[in-house]
Structures are given as structure tokens and as C-alpha cells.
Amino acid sequence: MTDTPLSRIRNFSIIAHIDHGKSTLADRLIQACGGLTDREMKDQVLDNMEIERERGITIKAQTVRLTYPAKDGQTYVLNLMDTPGHVDFAYEVSRSLAACEGSLLVVDASQGVEAQTLANVYQAIDAGHEIVPVLNKIDLPAAEPDRVKAQIEDVIGLPADDAVMISAKTGLGIGDVLEALVTRLPPPQGEAEAPTKALLVDSWYDAYLGVVILVRVKDGRLKRGQRIRFMSSGAVHPVEAVGVFTPKMVTVESLGPGEMGYITAGIKTVADCNVGDTITDDRTAATEPLPGFKPSIPVVWCGLYPTDADDFEKLRESLGKLRLNDASFHYEPETSAALGFGFRCGFLGLLHLEIIQERLQREFDLDLIATAPSVVYRIHSTKGDVTELHNPADMPDPSTIDHIEEPWIKATIFVPDDYLGNILALCNERRGQQVDLTYVGNRAMAVYRLPLNEVVFDFYDRLKSISRGYASFDYAMDGYADSELVKISILVNGDPVDALAFIAHRSQAEKRGRAICEKLKELIPKQLFKIAIQASIGSRIIARETIGALSKDVTAKCYGGDITRKRKLLEKQKEGKKRMRQFGKVEIPQTAFLAALKMDA
Amino acid sequence: MSNPSPEPVALYVHWPFCLARCPYCDFNAHVRERLDEPRYRSAILAELAFEAARIGPRPLGSLFFGGGTPSLMSPDTVGAIIAAAKAAFPGAEEPEITLEANPTSVELGRLAGFRDAGVNRISLGIQALDDTALAFLGRKHTAEQALAALAQARSLFRRASFDLIYARPGQSVTAWRDEVRRALGFGLDHLSLYQLTIEPGTPFERAHARGEIALPDEAEQAALYAATVEEAAKAGLSPYEVSNYARPGDESRHNLAYWSYADYAGIGPGAHGRIPLAGVPTATVRIRAPEAWMEAVERRGHGVREEEALPPEARAREMLLMGLRLTRGIDPARFAARAGMPLEDALEPRALAQAIGEGWLAWTRHGALAATAAGRLRLDALLPVLVR
Ligand SMILES: Nc1nc2c(ncn2[C@@H]2O[C@H](COP(=O)(O)OP(=O)(O)O)[C@@H](O)[C@H]2O)c(=O)[nH]1
Ligand SMILES: C[S@@+](CC[C@H](N)C(=O)[O-])C[C@H]1O[C@@H](n2cnc3c(N)ncnc32)[C@H](O)[C@@H]1O
Ligand code: SF4
Ligand SMILES: [Mg+2]
Numbered sequence: 001m002t003d004t005p006l007s008r009i010r011n012f013s014i015i016a017h018i019d020h021g022k023s024t025l026a027d028r029l030i031q032a033c034g035g036l037t038d039r040e041m042k043d044q045v046l047d048n049m050e051i052e053r054e055r056g057i058t059i060k061a062q063t064v065r066l067t068y069p070a071k072d073g074q075t076y077v078l079n080l081m082d083t084p085g086h087v088d089f090a091y092e093v094s095r096s097l098a099a100c101e102g103s104l105l106v107v108d109a110s111q112g113v114e115a116q117t118l119a120n121v122y123q124a125i126d127a128g129h130e131i132v133p134v135l136n137k138i139d140l141p142a143a144e145p146d147r148v149k150a151q152i153e154d155v156i157g158l159p160a161d162d163a164v165m166i167s168a169k170t171g172l173g174i175g176d177v178l179e180a181l182v183t184r185l186p187p188p189q190g191e192a193e194a195p196t197k198a199l200l201v202d203s204w205y206d207a208y209l210g211v212v213i214l215v216r217v218k219d220g221r222l223k224r225g226q227r228i229r230f231m232s233s234g235a236v237h238p239v240e241a242v243g244v245f246t247p248k249m250v251t252v253e254s255l256g257p258g259e260m261g262y263i264t265a266g267i268k269t270v271a272d273c274n275v276g277d278t279i280t281d282d283r284t285a286a287t288e289p290l291p292g293f294k295p296s297i298p299v300v301w302c303g304l305y306p307t308d309a310d311d312f313e314k315l316r317e318s319l320g321k322l323r324l325n326d327a328s329f330h331y332e333p334e335t336s337a338a339l340g341f342g343f344r345c346g347f348l349g350l351l352h353l354e355i356i357q358e359r360l361q362r363e364f365d366l367d368l369i370a371t372a373p374s375v376v377y378r379i380h381s382t383k384g385d386v387t388e389l390h391n392p393a394d395m396p397d398p399s400t401i402d403h404i405e406e407p408w409i410k411a412t413i414f415v416p417d418d419y420l421g422n423i424l425a426l427c428n429e430r431r432g433q434q435v436d437l438t439y440v441g442n443r444a445m446a447v448y449r450l451p452l453n454e455v456v457f458d459f460y461d462r463l464k465s466i467s468r469g470y471a472s473f474d475y476a477m478d479g480y481a482d483s484e485l486v487k488i489s490i491l492v493n494g495d496p497v498d499a500l501a502f503i504a505h506r507s508q509a510e511k512r513g514r515a516i517c518e519k520l521k522e523l524i525p526k527q528l529f530k531i532a533i534q535a536s537i538g539s540r541i542i543a544r545e546t547i548g549a550l551s552k553d554v555t556a557k558c559y560g561g562d563i564t565r566k567r568k569l570l571e572k573q574k575e576g577k578k579r580m581r582q583f584g585k586v587e588i589p590q591t592a593f594l595a596a597l598k599m600d601a
Numbered sequence: 602m603s604n605p606s607p608e609p610v611a612l613y614v615h616w617p618f619c620l621a622r623c624p625y626c627d628f629n630a631h632v633r634e635r636l637d638e639p640r641y642r643s644a645i646l647a648e649l650a651f652e653a654a655r656i657g658p659r660p661l662g663s664l665f666f667g668g669g670t671p672s673l674m675s676p677d678t679v680g681a682i683i684a685a686a687k688a689a690f691p692g693a694e695e696p697e698i699t700l701e702a703n704p705t706s707v708e709l710g711r712l713a714g715f716r717d718a719g720v721n722r723i724s725l726g727i728q729a730l731d732d733t734a735l736a737f738l739g740r741k742h743t744a745e746q747a748l749a750a751l752a753q754a755r756s757l758f759r760r761a762s763f764d765l766i767y768a769r770p771g772q773s774v775t776a777w778r779d780e781v782r783r784a785l786g787f788g789l790d791h792l793s794l795y796q797l798t799i800e801p802g803t804p805f806e807r808a809h810a811r812g813e814i815a816l817p818d819e820a821e822q823a824a825l826y827a828a829t830v831e832e833a834a835k836a837g838l839s840p841y842e843v844s845n846y847a848r849p850g851d852e853s854r855h856n857l858a859y860w861s862y863a864d865y866a867g868i869g870p871g872a873h874g875r876i877p878l879a880g881v882p883t884a885t886v887r888i889r890a891p892e893a894w895m896e897a898v899e900r901r902g903h904g905v906r907e908e909e910a911l912p913p914e915a916r917a918r919e920m921l922l923m924g925l926r927l928t929r930g931i932d933p934a935r936f937a938a939r940a941g942m943p944l945e946d947a948l949e950p951r952a953l954a955q956a957i958g959e960g961w962l963a964w965t966r967h968g969a970l971a972a973t974a975a976g977r978l979r980l981d982a983l984l985p986v987l988v989r
Contacts, residue, residue: 526819528959528982552823554980556796556844558926559667560613560859561629561873564884564909567918573985585955 004077009258010185011216013081013097013129015121016106017114017472021136024168025106025177026064026080030247032174033066033078061096061202061214063260065244070182078181079260081201083120089348090476091294092202092328094123095276098292099201099216099260102130102185104177105158109135109143109165112443113151115414115472121156132180133163139170147441155440190257195286196220196279198255200230203273205324209241211267215279216260218290223254227282228265231289235272236282237265270327296328298346299407299477300353300456301390303334303371303499304360305342307590311366312341318364319343322356329356334391338499339369339593344390350456369590371499373456378405378480393498395487398538404485407452410435410478412445413463415471420444422466430454431505449478453485453503457512488513488542490520491534492586499593514543521545523592529585609662609696610876611858612652612686614645615869616671617891620705624739624808625766627800629871629889630669641891642678644898646685648868648887651903653689656866656876660692663855665699666720672702676714683719697760697854699724704742704750712750712757722760722853724793725750730780734769751787760851762791767825768817769797774828781829785836790851794829795844796822823978830974843926843977860927862920862939870894870904875911875919882916882941884909913941918988921947925962925980930971944970952986962987 016022066078083096097103103124107113124131133152135145149160164180166173201214215222222228226239243251244261255261267273275296278289306315319331330346347353353373360366377389380402389395411432415423417439427434427448436447450459455475463471486509490500504512513535520533524547535543558566577587619630664686666679683698699722700715702708712723727747729735735744742750754761763784767777781794797816799809808814817825830840838846842860845853858865867874871889875882886907888894894904911919917940924931933944940947956962961976961983972980 528961528979528986550979550982551819552826552978553819553982554843554978556798557793558843558859558923559856560865560867560875561871563859563875563919563923564873564886566922567915570918570922570984570988574988577985 003256004259006190006258007187008074009077009079009188010102010181011079011081011100011188011258011260012102012104012181012185013083013100013124014104014106015083015117015124015131016136017108017111017116020106020108020111020114020117021168022082022106025104025134025136025166025174026082028168028171028174029066029078029080029177030064032171032178033068060204061092062247063201063214063245064247065260066246068178068182071179072182076182077259078178081260089328089352090119090123091296091348092275093120094127094292095199096201097124097127097129098276098290099199100127100129101188102132102181104181105131105133105152105156106136106168107133107148107152109138109145109148110140112144112148113155113414113440115412115445115474118156118414118445119412119474119476121158130185131158132177132184133158133160134177135163135165136168138165139167139172151440151443155445188258190217191219192221192257194219195284196222196226196228196281197286197290198222198279199290200273200275200277200279201260202275203270203327205270209264211264211270211273211324213263213265213267213273213279214260215255215263217255217257219257219286220281221254221256222261222263222279228263228279229282229285230272230274231278231280231286232274232293232295233272233277237267240264240266269324271323274327296348298328298330298348298376299452300349300373300375301344301346302353302373303336303339303342303391304331304345304357305336305339305369305371305499307367307369309340314364315343315360315366315368318360318366319345321364322359326356328352336371336393336499338497339371342369346390350460369499369593371593372502374503375407375452375456377407377485377503380404389503392487392501392503395501395503398486403482405480406483406485407480408449408478409452409455409475411448411450411455411473411475413448413471413473414443414445415467417442417444419467419470420446423463423471426459426462426466430459431507450475451483451505452477453505454508486537488516489536490516491532491536492588493529493532494534496536497588509537510542513537517543517545520588520592521547524586524588526550527586531586607657607659608864609660609692610656610690611663611665611855611863611865612649612661612690613665613667613855613865613867613869613872613874614649614671614682615667615669615867615872615887616674617669617870618673619668619670620673620703620707620741621739624804625797625800627803628669631891633891638675638678641895642681644895644904645682645869647898648903649682649685649689652866652868652874652876655878656690656864659690659864660694661686661690661696662692662863663697663699663858665855667701670703670708670726671700672708672711672715676711676718679715679720680718695721697722699762699853699855701726702750702754704746706746709746709750709753712753716757721758722762723754723758724791725754725761725763727751727763727784728766729769730765730783731776734772737769738766748783751784751789755787755789760791761789762793762853763789764793764795766795766797767829768822770815770817772817772825774821774824777825778828778832781832782835785832785838788836790838790848791853792833792838792846793844794833794846796826826978839928840974841928843980857927860923861935862916862923878908878910881910882939884911914947914989916940917942917947921988922984925970925972925984926977928971928977929967930965930969932967932969947989948987949989952983956983956987 014022062082064080068078069075081096081100083093152158152160164176197218198215203211203213206212224239224242229236241251241264243249276293280286306312328348331343334344335341374392379387379389381400382402432448432450438445484506485503486506487503488509489496517533517535530549531547533545534541617629617631698720700720701724703726728738730744732744799806833846840846841852864876866876870891872887874885888904888906897904920940936944963973965971
């Protein structure tokens, strides 16, 4: 099964906006090719993790090798590459795409093209893919295939006359999709006799097998016992097993040019397995790696602290375990005067941040406090050196700073034109610079440059709420630029709370400061002492709120029968105190930290 | 805990029945069409014998008939229980014997009978002296009946107390002062003034959640409380506990047993007790539902649901949370003896120093640790920080 001639291999990925039916279609294709029996089919075979299932987001790339007897009488190997489905993982997506020659562009015929579709489709075009448009959900009465075809042609510039019309739900048109893959996608190319070059598409940690590496062989072969070298790091490992996913793991003798599959090589952590790296043979190594490798760099950082200080070691262990499986996520120990011992963690984006946080809480049963997400600023000192700032609390004294640069993104927003006004206002409010604005039918596509800082700050939630959920949004990093940034400190009874400090553009500082103070006033319950909450830039107070002291808080009647109940309540309250953070005399509930971050500016 | 001359024991008897359920009330109270009073009485007497046997012969310091509405008992039943209690816990001094009474006509007719049966202190559930307020509270009596009850209590009993509920929706400080003053005019020696509390599971809780009951805010509550203390003082009654006022010497001896963490036995459905069992301080709880309790007593001689030995930490917390409610505070020597650990070990030193610094706690000239007037008002916020 490894000596499939190149002419009978097709490697493809599926591009779709969330909920347009990618997973359902994948399931149908697997079923149609007999990859799994009906009994083994559970919905959405490819979404492995609980979070993936719930959110409908794929975090890791996966492949499935399908065997398809085509109408031309030949049997083809169709490798489906399921790519991560979110802009945070744009680089990972680009590597998955680089492993294929073509894509199915799945568009929900009742919804039309969305921002995420656009971004991914452009990436696929960049990767040189042949693209087959597929209109899904044509079983729905609201389906408008003709309008959506026109949209694909207008917006993306792809001919859509030959779009395959399907219903992934009912199975209608699945055969046409399979035929289109064979007839319309080009076969892969490669040299069996050339030095081995395989693209490392993704990797994950498996408790039994160690690290499993997903590969696409370009030239040469991968086989058991071979000593392979990772070209970016130079690390060498002996291959223990080679296999494919059907989607079950099946070992094979070797993988040749054009093929996709996995290898294991006794590797203990994915940190050695960088997405996009080139794997070659250690003895007869290739001279040039495959193009496009980039080490992954976190763009958003935040502090994660255990709610219960006793959980610090457990947090360290859990982060270690997650990192085994996700090399794009970084962490280093950090201490905060307010929150104690924790970690500063770096992520590929906001979704990535949320996913990691959620997994820590769910899979590792940790209660966490997260500080406000921060982007990476570049501080140019008056002495001329440059440092990267991951934590607003570490901002050096302004007198030592010559200037600060902040990261920008290029955002593509797709929205029905009824809501365009709101969106443009939001972008302007967030210091956006319009790059492009085009209309397609009754939809608009706005392309903006925005400071990433403005986007981590509840941009996405606002975008959704002001467009009643209709706007879709996608972004790519777009360099650094000088900016007038200031650090805003939050003071509780005069003491700065490091974990609440944040950096904002001077023009936004006051508004943000005021908003946080108001929010904290709502969230911090009255206590024994009066509490002053202030926001400041340096020594200048820009906002202030006061929480009055409790004037009366005592149980009115307390008799013999109440003692046990009152004691238990007292014990619970004492336990609850552990979840409060003490600032001088003031206790701040952790919900205040969480909520202070999720704010409408 | 072996005392050479045994400390007196307090005895609580619960009568769980009422004419109607008041919408604010979360006590173990039940409304029943028909009642087998003799059967109930036998069960109480059986539990009394059960407790007497295991506690041993100690003098009876106080006996309290609480409810529910114990004034719905016949004076006969009350007399039988008093006699049995005195016999079980013999002592030289006459115990304080209190009975809670509601001011409906049925019960008013029995006050003299209760006195003749041996009750020497009456506690009247007046709640309000205003018909609108009484209706709001779902009470079955009128302001006029309440006034008559106060007058009658005054003439029948040397020691009489009454309960009022304040911080009712829309209540002004002026109106409340007037109400307290009128009640105090009868010259009773003791009063309990409770701030209306929304208790979980009550109809008031649901109404409150629906926004139908708007309670005075915290500042208004504090003002009402201050007015209460002032009015009581004018009548010669001083606050000896958060919500209780007495003419000096006429404090409720029974309730003092709770607040000073003395031994008390509790019998009847849902009653709680704190008694030494085989030398170990123990919390006792009775089955709550009246019928189930009664069946258990008939089957096995008692209706105990749960008994929990209390380690020193638990005792220390209980003693702190009760004792700091008292104006006189907690005596360290007594604390160490009752809780089984020194007072300073039971407190967070920093929180203690801070509370003293803020003027919420103080060492009294008798060497006790007490909450100040300001501290008593904030006790619920203070305790979780203060206790270890
Ligand atoms: N009516 C209809 N619903 C579909 C079809 N394909 C997928 N769906 C539904 O659309 C939703 C999203 O599908 P899913 O495959 O999870 O989308 P993904 O987010 O792109 O993976 C699910 O509720 C599917 O059942 C279809 O052809 N017709
Ligand atoms: C054992 S209870 C009831 C005694 C008697 N059955 C009566 O209703 O008068 C004792 C006192 O607690 C007070 N009380 C009961 N529930 C209350 C509440 N939710 N808020 C404030 N005081 C309450 C009332 O003043 C009541 O008189
Ligand atoms: S307040 Fe008194 S009368 Fe009313 S239900 Fe409760 S115990 Fe019974
Ligand atoms: Mg999906």
C-alpha cells in the first residue's frame, strides 16, 4: 500500500467557514470510501478533543487516507488533510495546505462566502492549489446556489460554474465530490530516488507512542529503522513506526513521494518537532529544506495564576503536559505581588489562549486567574537597545524609553451592509486604518489595519454584537509601528495592583481607565473598609471610584439551633477567602480580575 | 469536663406547630389540621428522660418552650413537662421557664394557665404594632390584640419579653421609633428586636427575588438599628446581645446559655443541643419532621438524627461566633475551658490587631474580648477574617 504511483494519489484539504459543513462532509467521504463501518462512525470523526467537538474548531491537523475506486476503473488514494480551523493558526494552516495540491472550497449555499473562507481560500491559492468549489446544504429551502456561485466568482474570482452541489447531511452529491477530486485535482509530484524530504505538518503527544508526527513526503521515502534528521534543529532520531490513518492508525512499510501519514521516533516532546520543518535522511541528507519554515512566535501573552496558591506545582505540571502537545504555546514562571506565583504564557492568538485556559480548567481541573492579555511591545530605550515587553507590569520607567512600537494586524471583515456603519465606527474607534472597502451584492468587505492591542481588548465580542452576529472576521499579523503608548496602573487604596496594569494608546487611556474603575466598583463587594479605586498614568490619576465601607452586616437572630449551620457557613466563607486576593486591607474576588478583562470599552 | 459542683444545664423543648405559616419564617414550623397532643406530650417526656439519663443529675438552669407556637399547647401539657424537667434535673434554685406565645385570642386565654403551670417568663411574638405591617408579615393577630397581649403579660408575669421585626419595606426611622416606644410603654423587662431577614426557601425569598419586597438599604438599616438602641436605652433597657435588650439582671438566662456556649439539651423535632456525651462535647440534632420524630421516639425512645463530637477547632469557632454577639464578650479563661484551646490560638493575630486598631473589638475591663457597638454591627464580615 505504499507504492502507490503518484498518478493515483490526490492530496486535498477542505476549506470552509465554521459551520458550513466541513466535518460533516469529511464524515461522508470517509463513510463512502469504507474507512469506518457505520457502527464506528460517530459524528465528526475528525474532531478529537472535547473542546474541538464543542466549539467545532479543529486545533490539530489530521489526515485520513481514503481508497476510492473511481469511474475510470482505477483505485485512487485520496488523502484528506483536515487543517486547523482558525486564524490564530494561520501558519499551521499554511503548512497543512503546503502538503496538498488542491482544496475543496465548501460554502454553505444558504449563507454564502464568509471572511474565514476568504482568508483560507487566498492561502490555498497562494499555495498553488487547484480549487473545487462545493456548495453544501442545498437541501435547505433557504439555499441560493446561483447567488452563492455568483458570489464566489465576484469575491474570490474563481469560476464556479462547475461547483459541485451537495448535501453533506443527506449524502447527496458525495460521489460527485469524489470524482471531482480525481478528475480535477493534479497528482502530487516527487522523486522516489532523491534524498528524502518530508514536510512536518503537525505533531502531537500520545501517552503510548510518544510524539506522533504527521508528514507529507515530497521526495525519497520514510521507513522504519531509518535515522531521520530534523533540518531546523539538526536533531536525529530513529524511526520506530511508519503508518497512515484510515482514520484508524495502520502501520505500513514505508511512505513514498506524494504520500501522507505518520511516523513515531521515540520523541518525548513536540518542542523538537516544529511545524513546517523538513525531515530528511541523516546519512543522505537533502541540502536544501523545503521552503516556508517559520518558527512559531506567540503574539499574545497573559499571566496564569492558580486561584489556590497550593495548586502552583499542579499548574506547572499541567502546562508541561500541554506543551508536550503544543509547541506553539510558551510559558515561563512569573510572580505577581497581587496574584502570587504563576506563569506568563504566550499564545498564537486569542482563541489559542482561550483554548489553553479552558483545557487547563477542564482536563486538569485547575481554577485559574488570568491577567489581561497583552501583545508584545518593542521598547526602544534611549540607549538604543530594543527589548520585547510581554507584561505591562514590567514596563520600564518612561524616562528610559525613546519610543515604543506595537504590533499591527491586517483584518478582513465581511459584513451585510446594514451593519457596515457600525463596523467602520468600531474600527475607527480602535485606531484602524482603512485599506480597502468593496461591495459584493449586499455584503461589504472591509480590510483594515488595526493595532493588535485594540483587538485583544474585546474587539471580537463587540464585532459580533454590533453586527448581530453577522460579521465575520479574520486577520494576519502585519508588522510593527511606532505608537504613543502609556501604561495605566490600577490602584487599590493607593497601592498598584500589578495584575490589573495594562498598556493603551494615549488617546484611549482615560476612557479605559474609567471603564475599569467602574467595573471594579461593581465587582468588589462592600467591605469593612472604604476602598478607593484609581487608574493612573505615572503619578497622574485619570479615574477614581470609591466603594463605601460596610455599615451593617450582622445576622439578626442567632439561637442554639443555628450554631452548626452558622459554623459551617463560617468555614465556607473562610475557604472562600482563599479565593480572594488580599491587597492591604482589601479583598478582591477573582471574578473581578476575570470580568475586568472582558470589558466594553 | 468534670465539674465538682455541676454547672446548670439549659433545656429547650420544641413545639413545631402553628396556626398558619408566616411567609418570612424558616423555623421548623408546621400547620396541621388535627393534633394528637397527648401522643406528642408522651414523646417529649420520653426524650426528656432519655437526655436526663445520659446527661446525669445536673441542676436545671433554664427551660425554654419554643416553636413553632408553643402557646398552642395546653397548660396541662406544659405543666407536665415542667414537672418532669424539674424532677430530672433537680436543683436548689428556681429555673427560668420561658414560653413563646403568639398574641391571638386563643392563646391569650391561656396565659394565666401557663403561669399556673409553672411558666415564669413569657415571650410574646408581637412583631409589629401596625395592622398593615402585621398583614404584610402574614400574622394572624391585629395591633389591638398585640397591645392587649402586652398589657396582660405585664400583669401576669414579672418577667415578660416581646419580639418585633423591623426594617420592613418602607419603614421610616420616625415610625419605628414611635412603634418601639409604644411597645416599651408597657414596661416589660426584655425585648428582642429583629431586623427582617429574607430566609432561603420562604415565600418572602421568592417575592424578594421577584422584586416585590424592597428592603431598606444598608445605611437605612444601620439608622434603624441606632434608633432602636436609643429608644431601648430611654426605657432603661440595654443591648446585651446584637438583637436583645434587657433591664440589667433580666437578660434571658436561657438564651445566654447559647451565646455563652454553655451546655444545653434540645428535645422535640429538629431541636439542637450541645452536651457532653461520655465527656466529649457533642452536637445533637433531632429529626425535623414532627411525625417522623414522633415515630422514632416511640420506637427507640429518642428522635436523635445526628450526633457529632466537636473537636476544639469547631467549638472555638462556635464559641466565637456566639460569644462576640454578647456585649460582655468572651472571657478567655472560660473560652479555654469550653473550647479546649486558648483564645489567642483561635484567632488570626493580624486580623485581631487590626480589628482592635479599628475599634471593632476591645479587651474589656473584666479582661474579656468583646465586640464594640460598631464591631457588633459588622460581625458577619469580621468573623471570617478573625477566626482561624
Ligand atoms: N441541512 C444541512 N445541514 C448540514 C449540512 N451539512 C452540515 N450541516 C449541519 O451544519 C452544522 C455544521 O456542520 P459541521 O460539519 O460541523 O461544520 P464545520 O464547522 O464546517 O465542521 C451541523 O449542524 C451539521 O449537521 C447539509 O448538507 N445540510
Ligand atoms: C421562634 S421565632 C417565632 C416565635 C413565635 N412562633 C412567633 O411567631 O411569634 C422567634 C422570633 O424570630 C423572629 N423571626 C422569625 N423569622 C424572622 C425573620 N425572617 N426575620 C426577622 N425575624 C424573624 C420573630 O420576631 C419571632 O418572634
Ligand atoms: S413566625 Fe412563629 S407563628 Fe409564624 S410560622 Fe414561624 S414559628 Fe410559626
Ligand atoms: Mg467541524
